[in-house]
Amino acid sequence: MKAPADAPIPQSVRVELAHAAVAVLGQRLGVDLLIVKGPGMDPLAAYSGRASSDVDVLIRPSQVGEFLDGAQGHGWFARDRFETGSPFGHSVTMFHPTWGDLDVHRRIPGIEVPAADAYDVFWATRIQSDLAGQPCPHPDPVAQAVILVLHAARSEGSRRAAMDVEHAWTNAPDEQRRAIRALVDRLDAQVAWAAATGGLDAFRHRPTYRLWLVASQGGGRLQEWRARVAAEPTWRGKAAVTLRAPLVNTDHLAMLLGRRPTRREVAHEFVDRFRRAAVEVAARARRERR
């Protein structure tokens, strides 16, 4: 009569418990958070059997620092930074030895109204889903569908992203589709939405067009950086992105190596980025000559 203390824990179980743990952590820290994906999603937004491997939360923007600091006191550590996590600078990945990975979002890429305004919209209509016996705050099913499809817009070639769009949007009931369209307009998310669902060309005049073209259809690093510069609304922002472009993403390099890179490795990567950029430019020139 012994409990199997060392028995492996199935991923779906660990992930469900992790979601509830993060919800409780938010309460404990007095931080507003919403779980934006995972096993608590409404069937209107997520297709049956959609598996999750980590936790994704959206934090009230004014409380992000408070959450990151507080989480570290509960055994979480950051794998990267907002500046290095993705081209959109929207999230930080944290890790906990018991719960696994947690993506902490300060905004949802593709939503062009201020992040605090978008959060207020999601928070006002939030619902509670029960996970592992704990009430866990989620956006309502309409907002869940919008967030899922906007995520699909930057998941070029992903089979799962295609299934998300098909379920959450293409095959959604008419009433849900009307509510989704209204929310996309309210959040000024039409460009990214079009990148996921079609009709992106209609938004060529928008500053974020090229960024979503690259995110949804792929492109080289140079294209990505040019699109990021174009998408920045201010000159200060454009300058910051331009200056960051040639720098090595040491967080990403650390994840690839499984340890912090040495100075020599960072220097090698720095030089190699220019080599790769030159190769990319040459390849594009060849394509254009043909």
Place this chain on the structure above:
Amino acid sequence: MTTPSGMPFRWALAQPIGIVERDGITYVATFPDGPIVVLDPVAATILAIALDEPADEVTGAVAAAYEKPSDEVEEAVRDVLTRLEADRVIRRDHR
């Protein structure tokens, strides 16, 4: 079962915790820091009985549930409850 001071008590769930059952195995976690404790059906039964009965009657109730003599289940009951208390899944309630 009594505390070292001899005061009777009951076992109660520590809060907050999460419980997931999958394929006959129960996974109990303490929030927000963990750990996750894995309970086979027997351990889960011991926990359920421990939460229902006064602490000093748990062994007898488990023995009755499995139609075994108390001394045959005593060690298992003690092991499971000791571990659950150490992992902060349950606590002693003296009310």
